[in-house]
Amino acid sequence: MSRTAPDVARAAAQWLALLESGTAGERDHAGLQQWRDSHPQHEQAWQKAQLLRQRFAELPSSLAMASLDRPQPGRRAVLKRALGVAALVPAAWLLSRQLPLDVWRADLHTATGERKRVPLADGSALQLNTASAVDVNLAQRRLTLVDGEMALSVPGASALTVHTRYGQVIASQAEVCVRQLAHGCLVSVLKGQVHVQDGSGRSALVHDGQQLRLQASGLGAPVPFDALQLGWRDGVLTAQNQGLGDFLRELDRYRPGVLRWDPSLEALRVTGSFRLDDTDRILSLLATTHGLQVQWRTRYWVTLAPRRTLA
Structure with a gap:
């Protein structure tokens, strides 16, 4: 495909909509990985698309298809065409609005x-x-x-x-x-x-x-x-008696995908220095020190909650 910015953005939006639809299988995930690996612009576009999905996290994660079991191939094609109308156009529009061409061309x-x-x-x-x-x-x-x-x-x-x-x-x-x-x-x-x-x-x-x-x-x-606020220059995120909600909002900047947490966690306090090279480990440390559970829907969709609220 042509690797112009609009084409890459559109492809990223299509992959995003397919994966969030709940209909993607192993071949789809493999195809996405192959697309991401095929050109550096593709990986950058995917990371930007993940950030966009996070910013619009209030959109239905399953695009109204969560109740459908794994469809047969023919039905699957119908669902993909439906996604083209219901999801791909909005996603591409949001990409064009939230990730303007000057960002891609910087x-x-x-x-x-x-x-x-x-x-x-x-x-x-x-x-x-x-x-x-x-x-x-x-x-x-x-x-x-x-x-x-x-x-x-x-x-x-x-x-x-x-x-x-x-x-x-x-x-x-x-x-x-x-x-x-x-x-x-x-x-x-x-x-x-x-x-x-x-x-x-x-x-x-x-x-x-x-x-x-x-x-x-x-x-x-x-x-x-x-000056510790600017620890990112050394790959460190530092908190000094900071509200957990504020800390997670800052951490969220460094994680592709969706990071959510129960509102009851906002007032918990965090102190420490954390390496930004491994944000999964940061979440695990927070879970250990604050009695939380980390629910991994996928590598890019994570929810934190008090231990008692998760089965």
Whole structure:
């Protein structure tokens, strides 16, 4: 097949809908794996599709077909055609809306759970966190954070400007992390100082150890922050008496697929440092220390609940 971004996105949506339909068999799973392995763009598309499925987790997981037993081949074909109407079009539409082409076409990008270090030609160093995308234009001294989170170290005096959807960050002889959120951007300075400018041209100076929220409505006030919040740069997720719900929402960023938990777990507290290279182990540790059970529907569909609520 042609490996243009729309074609790859459409194929990922089709595989996603088939697997979530409850009708997929061993041959389907093998076919998906073969498709994922056949080209790096396919694997990246699948990881993005899993993230999208998670964001729209309120959609029926079985697409109204959970009650059907394994169908005969002829009936199976009918179900697939039904999926084409009921699921594939919405999934492809959601992919096109939630994963726009500029993400697919970015110079640098990471899949869900992937982190990447990139030395730049000017001596600066760039790190991408999970599910992130960045365009690089060193000729114009400009980086564009298309999606996700990045860390940038600029050792020289020649400034680099990071463009976001909400404004820009200008850094020289500084280390800074920039994370795009659903309704804003979080700028955290680890070394030196950076200038932050919103879309209206208003600016603020953010110093070492300070964090500022940049939104469409303007600039927040710089406040102190704990550098352990940025442990992802070393592959670590750290919590200090953090609510389990908040911790799981952060962990969710690093896991492809669907992660759910019983609302009664929100108020439990978590303290510790966890390696992001093995998020399954993190879930197992949480289950052990908090008396939980982990229900694995598939490798990519996991639910946490108090031990008493699961059979």
